[in-house]
Amino acid sequence: MPEAVDVRQRVLAANEEAARALREEFAASGTLVVNFISSPGSGKTTLLEATVARLGATVRLGVIEGDIATERDADRLRALGVPAHQILTGGACHLDARQVRAAAADAAYRTVDMLLIENVGNLICPTSYDLGEDFKVVVLSVTEGDDKPFKYPAIFARAEVAVISKVDLLPHVAFDLAAVREQISTLNPHAQIVLTSARTGEGVGEWCALLEARLAAKRAHRR
Amino acid sequence: MPEAVDVRQRVLAANEEAARALREEFAASGTLVVNFISSPGSGKTTLLEATVARLGATVRLGVIEGDIATERDADRLRALGVPAHQILTGGACHLDARQVRAAAADAAYRTVDMLLIENVGNLICPTSYDLGEDFKVVVLSVTEGDDKPFKYPAIFARAEVAVISKVDLLPHVAFDLAAVREQISTLNPHAQIVLTSARTGEGVGEWCALLEARLAAKRAHRR
Numbered sequence: 001m002p003e004a005v006d007v008r009q010r011v012l013a014a015n016e017e018a019a020r021a022l023r024e025e026f027a028a029s030g031t032l033v034v035n036f037i038s039s040p041g042s043g044k045t046t047l048l049e050a051t052v053a054r055l056g057a058t059v060r061l062g063v064i065e066g067d068i069a070t071e072r073d074a075d076r077l078r079a080l081g082v083p084a085h086q087i088l089t090g091g092a093c094h095l096d097a098r099q100v101r102a103a104a105a106d107a108a109y110r111t112v113d114m115l116l117i118e119n120v121g122n123l124i125c126p127t128s129y130d131l132g133e134d135f136k137v138v139v140l141s142v143t144e145g146d147d148k149p150f151k152y153p154a155i156f157a158r159a160e161v162a163v164i165s166k167v168d169l170l171p172h173v174a175f176d177l178a179a180v181r182e183q184i185s186t187l188n189p190h191a192q193i194v195l196t197s198a199r200t201g202e203g204v205g206e207w208c209a210l211l212e213a214r215l216a217a218k219r220a221h222r223r
Numbered sequence: 224m225p226e227a228v229d230v231r232q233r234v235l236a237a238n239e240e241a242a243r244a245l246r247e248e249f250a251a252s253g254t255l256v257v258n259f260i261s262s263p264g265s266g267k268t269t270l271l272e273a274t275v276a277r278l279g280a281t282v283r284l285g286v287i288e289g290d291i292a293t294e295r296d297a298d299r300l301r302a303l304g305v306p307a308h309q310i311l312t313g314g315a316c317h318l319d320a321r322q323v324r325a326a327a328a329d330a331a332y333r334t335v336d337m338l339l340i341e342n343v344g345n346l347i348c349p350t351s352y353d354l355g356e357d358f359k360v361v362v363l364s365v366t367e368g369d370d371k372p373f374k375y376p377a378i379f380a381r382a383e384v385a386v387i388s389k390v391d392l393l394p395h396v397a398f399d400l401a402a403v404r405e406q407i408s409t410l411n412p413h414a415q416i417v418l419t420s421a422r423t424g425e426g427v428g429e430w431c432a433l434l435e436a437r438l439a440a441k442r443a444h445r446r
Binding site for chain 1: 226227230234262263264265290291292293295314316343344345346347348351364366367368370371373374375376377389391392395396
């Protein structure tokens with residue numbers, strides 16, 4: 001259906017334009033912007049909670065949440081005292097740059113050092129939509145199985161960071177970590193891989209250090 | 224973007240037409256057709272393997288697999304001796320009725336009693352695409368969290384059966400089963416809910432009995 005392809009290309013082109021504008025605004029403000037993508041239930045919101053708990057005292061954080069329905073995720077982050085806007089997409093399976101730009105225009109985000117954007121729970125659709133972010137993070141929980149990078153190659157190829165979450169459950173599931181590392185490295189040789197458990201705290205320090213290093217690099221580049 | 228909406232409506236209308244034709248073919252052959260929808264990694268393929276292991280000797284089963292990439296899932300089912308066609312969607316986040324119709328035209332499917340269609344791993348996109356099935360099954364693993372039905376209401380409202388999978392992991396995760404049952408019942412008061420663990424075998428008998436009852440009902444209705 002070539003007509004559908006045309007429309008999709010125009011939608012993506014409009015998104016690119018909004019993403020470019022957003023990226024310029026974030027460059028000017030020195031805000032590090034991270035776009036979190038994963039299946040539903042891999043632990044994105046829990047990772048954000050752990051990030052706020054660890055970095056919130058020293059880094060000004062803001063969160064934008066994308067969901068089909070409910071304000072639950074934004075409520076969880078607001079409860080920790082950070083600005084958190086919930087974008088409800090209706091039926092749409094991804095956030096787009098215009099939605100993020102409208103949300104980020106809120107005064108609460110003007111002074112944040114890091115803007116953490118949790119995309120709609122979906123390993124496929126969000127991959128093609130640039131949100132003006134500095135980098136994408138893909139989150140894969142060990143309960144999802146060790147075949148996922150090759151089954152969903154686009155996001156693993158594009159994400160600069162892969163977080164393998166819920167590693168506290170490794171003793172209870174069949175998950176070949178070495179095989180997953182190899183798949184990710186095949187798809188993206190430069191990907192950074194971090195193992196985390198929000199439950200035990202494992203890896204949260206390493207993850208937050210990665211964010212701080214990226215923020216410092218962006219600020220250094222700006223001077 | 225009203226133009227995009229128009230195109231989407233035409234795509235859905237074309238799908239409906241193909242689905243109607245498929246449904247007529249399956250009515251004529253008395254084949255029970257089930258459309259499995261879930262997040263990546265919730266255990267759809269493993270549930271199909273358990274179904275084949277239990278029913279394969281008495282019911283003629285066929286499988287159609289949908290994935291973005293890789294033949295892994297179809298390979299797993301073929302290894303159990305059932306016809307299994309892998310549809311690779313390229314980038315598309317769901318199967319459509321025309322793809323299923325083309326796959327089901329293969330002679331291997333002409334004599335099956337039940338056709339089990341595993342959709343692309345995605346809780347959102349497959350919901351709107353009728354594949355000519357008798358009913359949809361949504362699979363939710365307990366590791367995905369107990370907020371999912373209300374966060375992805377469309378599929379839970381439309382699926383006649385909800386399988387809560389990986390219940391062997393309940394002792395290791397925070398998952399409020401009563402809350403999930405309530406959300407599902409709110410969205411679809413007639414939904415049947417089955418708890419399964421492919422690992423321990425819990426619930427697999429109940430699940431297969433449900434399939435057999437549905438098949439018997441379809442055949443009885445036909446006479």
